[in-house]
Amino acid sequence: MEINTLRPLHGAGRKLYVETYGCQMNVGDTEIVVAVMQREGYVHTERIDEADVILLNTCSIRDNAEQRIRGRLAELKRCRRERPGLVVGVIGCMAERLKEQLLEGAHGVDVVAGPDAYRDLPRLVRQAEAGGKGVNVLLSAEETYAGIAPVRLDRNGVSAFVSIMRGCDNYCAYCVVPYTRGRERSRDAATVVAEARSLFENGYREVTLLGQNVNSYRFGEVGFPDLVRRVAEISPLLRVRFATSHPKDMSDRLLDTMASMPNICRAIHLPAQSGSSSMLARMNRKYTRAWYLDRIAAIRQRMPDCAVTTDLIAGFSGETAEEHLETLSLMREVGYDFAYMFKYSERPGTFASKHLPDDVPEEIKSRRLSEIIALQNELGHRSNLRDVGREFEVLVEGTSKRDERQLSGRTSQNKVVVFDRGTHRVGDYVRVRITGCTAATLFGDPITEQGN
Ligand code: 5AD
């Protein structure tokens, strides 16, 4: 560990505010950024009005994500006029995609740092504080931020993200991630296990192992099933989740490992993207509808109570009415518990942007997306109704947003349950019988164990 007692710390109490957009990987990265800046003497704040340095950790996955961030940058530009000396930076995927362009024009910022350049942030901010600009958008084949202990910013103290790999080598035709996050690389298994253990010792009861494609994790001899097992072996009281799995790499070995350990959560996020094999081929997903359904069958056979969730894209290049119907039929066949659903958004630089025209008219895209959403609402509600009358072990995460007297937590299947507080506390496991539900939430009664 590096301890600097002699070197004057540049940050020396200056306040850092970070706003995070996009995926869970970004949430984890923000915790690394805060750790890097703290070492330099900066102090993290949640109040933007007292910040000396404002960083936006950004997302490029769809155009609307970038538009939102552009809007935010325009607002910050006004702040900067009123607060001379304020440093504004863009970090993450949009920084990587747009590079120096972000220094210019209406949004002109002071610092631009890509996802592999966070160790360099103190230097980049220093340059900006001296009146210059700081830019580093180099991607690395090795950077995993080993040796940096993330500063936990979530406040429940119960569940934490642990990033196990970075980058992506899959090159789905529509996706910008391989270009913004670079080559795939796995983090040292020993450090992943040590981080999870330390979280457990500090009261955390759930870790989510994160990567763009966790199934292809490999560090030396350790593959993903081995890693999950090692983390789950820390304690039966530690829940383990992971995201995201790629259907092409979802192995029986992983499913066997899950089935053998009850604290590996009964929830698999398995993005299908489409239910049509011809569409999946255009998307370069490297599996067919039949393969995907075979993986679902393999899950159900071993863990009948496992929740399955997905991502779906409506209106990708050349999507026919039949292909869209196949997506709807896949949804019915699987009966997803939950889904993230998107309209295709062409991203510059991707294979699709060069070779596959964005040719589904906007109104058809919108209509198809609405049909997908309507069906998923029905499937999700049905899935919740099936749980009514059943019992679940709920890990308490906090007080219910609606009612102080109620707690909210999750089942192993990752469904939110709200129930009366009683004497239970955040971080407890509580057995709850489900008594009712809405499309989004389960309601239940804690079961008091009788002594006889
Ligand atoms: N347009 C729409 N959705 C996209 N996704 C990725 N790229 C695009 C795009 N260009 C979706 C996929 C992925 C999720 C994170 O975002 O469904 O699984």
Ligand code: SF4
């Ligand atoms: Fe995450 Fe992808 Fe968005 Fe980057 S572009 S923040 S990897 S969702």
